[in-house]
Amino acid sequence: MKIQESAENYLEAILMIREEKGSVRSIDVAHHLEFSKPSVSRAMSLLRENGYIQMDKDGLLTLTEAGYAIASRIYERHQLLTQWLTTLGVSPDVAASDACRLEHDLSDETFQKLKDHISNAARPSEA
Incomplete structure (x- = not known):
């Protein structure tokens, strides 16, 4: 499945941050990519809706199998x-x-x- 370059960048950032820090929140992605928090929040919402990430009740992000496949590639x-x-x-x-x-x-x-x-x-x- 072909996804937009921006989505690939977000997924890759989540993977990189997780490898570096062990856990990932939207604010970590915002800092890593140097994007605004509202922009990242919107992107995370879209990635969640499309089945690429999950967010727990504490705001921790994890890649789904589909999200991980794209991010690792x-x-x-x-x-x-x-x-x-x-x-x-x-x-x-x-x-x-x-x-x-x-x-x-x-x-x-x-x-x-x-x-x-x-x-x-x-x-x-x-x-």
């Missing part, structure tokens, strides 16, 4: 692209920023081929 792309661009000599800040734009637009086929290429290039050659 985007996060993997982000990490690999950032690492690759940095290896090419791009500064870490620019690499992370560019990876954030690229991660949403690559087809699954292109990403897999790029992933294979990077993996093969990282292996020491046999002489």
Whole structure:
């Protein structure tokens, strides 16, 4: 299922914050993405309605299976692209920023081929 880039960014942010802090609230997402609390609250409401996240009575956010699948896919792309661009000599800040734009637009086929290429290039050659 294709979802909007902004939804992918929110889901990825939830995953990243959870890995860093262990728990996630809307305010954490707002700080992470540097968005206003009302904007994030609206987005969280839409993500909940579409079955990508759940919010408990204490306001803690968790990804559903569908939300986690999307978030982990985007996060993997982000990490690999950032690492690759940095290896090419791009500064870490620019690499992370560019990876954030690229991660949403690559087809699954292109990403897999790029992933294979990077993996093969990282292996020491046999002489």
